Amino acid sequence: MAKIIVVTSGKGGVGKTTTSAAISSGLALRGHKTVVIDFDIGLRNLDIIMNCERRVVYDFVNVINKEARLNQALIKDKRADNLYILPASQTRDKDALSKEGVEQVLEELAKDGFEYIICDSPAGIEHGAFMALYFADMAIVVANPEVSSVRDSDRILGILQSKSRRAEQGERVEEYLLITRYSPERVAKGEMLGVGDVEEILATKLLGVIPESESVLKASNQGIPVIHDQESNAGKAYSDAVSRLLGDNVEHRFVTIQNKGLLQRLFGRSA
Amino acid sequence: MALNSSSAADVVPTSPAFRLKGGLFPLTLLEIRRYSQPEFEQDLLSKVAEAPAFFQQTPVILSFEMAVAEAEQVPLAELVELCRSNGLRPVALRGGSKELKKQAETLQLALMPEGRVKVDAAVSPEGTAEPVAAKAAATDAAAGIDAAAGSGADRPADSAENGAGGGNKIITTPIRSGQQVYAAGGDLIVLAAVSTGAEVLADGNIHIYGALRGRALAGVRGDTSARIFCQSLEAELISIAGDFKLHEDFRGQWWKKPVQVSLTDDILAIEALSK
Numbered sequence: 001m002a003k004i005i006v007v008t009s010g011k012g013g014v015g016k017t018t019t020s021a022a023i024s025s026g027l028a029l030r031g032h033k034t035v036v037i038d039f040d041i042g043l044r045n046l047d048i049i050m051n052c053e054r055r056v057v058y059d060f061v062n063v064i065n066k067e068a069r070l071n072q073a074l075i076k077d078k079r080a081d082n083l084y085i086l087p088a089s090q091t092r093d094k095d096a097l098s099k100e101g102v103e104q105v106l107e108e109l110a111k112d113g114f115e116y117i118i119c120d121s122p123a124g125i126e127h128g129a130f131m132a133l134y135f136a137d138m139a140i141v142v143a144n145p146e147v148s149s150v151r152d153s154d155r156i157l158g159i160l161q162s163k164s165r166r167a168e169q170g171e172r173v174e175e176y177l178l179i180t181r182y183s184p185e186r187v188a189k190g191e192m193l194g195v196g197d198v199e200e201i202l203a204t205k206l207l208g209v210i211p212e213s214e215s216v217l218k219a220s221n222q223g224i225p226v227i228h229d230q231e232s233n234a235g236k237a238y239s240d241a242v243s244r245l246l247g248d249n250v251e252h253r254f255v256t257i258q259n260k261g262l263l264q265r266l267f268g269r270s271a
Numbered sequence: 272m273a274l275n276s277s278s279a280a281d282v283v284p285t286s287p288a289f290r291l292k293g294g295l296f297p298l299t300l301l302e303i304r305r306y307s308q309p310e311f312e313q314d315l316l317s318k319v320a321e322a323p324a325f326f327q328q329t330p331v332i333l334s335f336e337m338a339v340a341e342a343e344q345v346p347l348a349e350l351v352e353l354c355r356s357n358g359l360r361p362v363a364l365r366g367g368s369k370e371l372k373k374q375a376e377t378l379q380l381a382l383m384p385e386g387r388v389k390v391d392a393a394v395s396p397e398g399t400a401e402p403v404a405a406k407a408a409a410t411d412a413a414a415g416i417d418a419a420a421g422s423g424a425d426r427p428a429d430s431a432e433n434g435a436g437g438g439n440k441i442i443t444t445p446i447r448s449g450q451q452v453y454a455a456g457g458d459l460i461v462l463a464a465v466s467t468g469a470e471v472l473a474d475g476n477i478h479i480y481g482a483l484r485g486r487a488l489a490g491v492r493g494d495t496s497a498r499i500f501c502q503s504l505e506a507e508l509i510s511i512a513g514d515f516k517l518h519e520d521f522r523g524q525w526w527k528k529p530v531q532v533s534l535t536d537d538i539l540a541i542e543a544l545s546k
Binding site for chain 1: 286420423445446448449450463464466467468469481482484
């Protein structure tokens, strides 16, 4: 049975696509057949993060409109064997997604033996975001440790539990919180909300805390999902998050200030 | 019933013109206890006067489960017509004699399965009436409507009782920003936090066993005895029967404290729940 996971946030720019790429890669690297779908029709980004932008021939909208078969549109990832990408259409808009069309594609993916279907949601709470979350069994809500992002996440959690298919059937969507761009130093200075504050406001299980890291920007620009960079704290934190997603009990790292050693200070980069 | 042709059919000719979906909708039970035309009309008119907005195209189920034996002889067409002329839209019949069911069929009313508790209405003890009232909890705006057919004299505490049993709402999950929850005709009990940007309303009291960060409005239909109880007062707004206080009015002393809010001498009073 395929598990449909939506990566959502309400707010833009908090790291949904980075997270979708990292989590889907992480699941695939551990042997789970995974597909990641870009729901951001018109603002296609996932293909860049996954470094497959020049291999896009057909896209999600083509499949929905039956202009292409699903396996023509699926792009096999070059780094992880079990990972496939279904890119968004860059030339259309979000209205191209219909509930029936999306459902058909998801059903076909499940039939093809995919264990995890990751839906990378666009920002906002409009049609595109709604389509991405409607069929979800589980949601990863990405939030930055700041008040407006947390409120938007709260809003999207409300929508998930009231408008999704599961909600309509009287069930709950399993919800997880992922905090990105976290900086313990800035929390200590009172410039940022702490993990505890965010957790308390959202009352949601914490999937992971991704530290603010230069490696994330570098990874995006190079088109290598940051989880492949196991030297970086962000990569390690995403790995931990994948473990927790798979049911392991892993302690949260990078949530307190780490004292840098002399060598690290001299050479700047944290391990 | 006329079916509107689906516009989607024009675009995708292969899909059927409609599809069947299950849905759960709140419906009001109109429990008839006894029937005589002038009395029924009189009671109905006074009900309508209480809440005219409620009686606009409101679908109701005519229930005869609580009716005394003679009531089963009612001319159903006349009763249905009375309801219609007062804004109610009888859609189905529940309970009643064979004869009544036959009449319902000619009137094109649906027949609903009867409830599990068959009450001898002639006795009508308080206790047995409750399960039925609880079922009517399906009605979102059931407040006191079940008294429509009765004079109310035989059960003075009627609407209050049913308000408590019928309209209460218990929510166990957080109420998120942008969500609105309304307990019509009763209390609202929330076993989690109410987020900033969320709104909770009740005709009766509001109990929040978590942080109250959004807006809470108790006694929204004018019940000045309604109260708000919460574990941690961090609200944007609190109101009882229209009297309200804003966040800045209680930001100091009571902030993040367990409190109750009541309306005393027309002033919204906040006091600690425990020392």
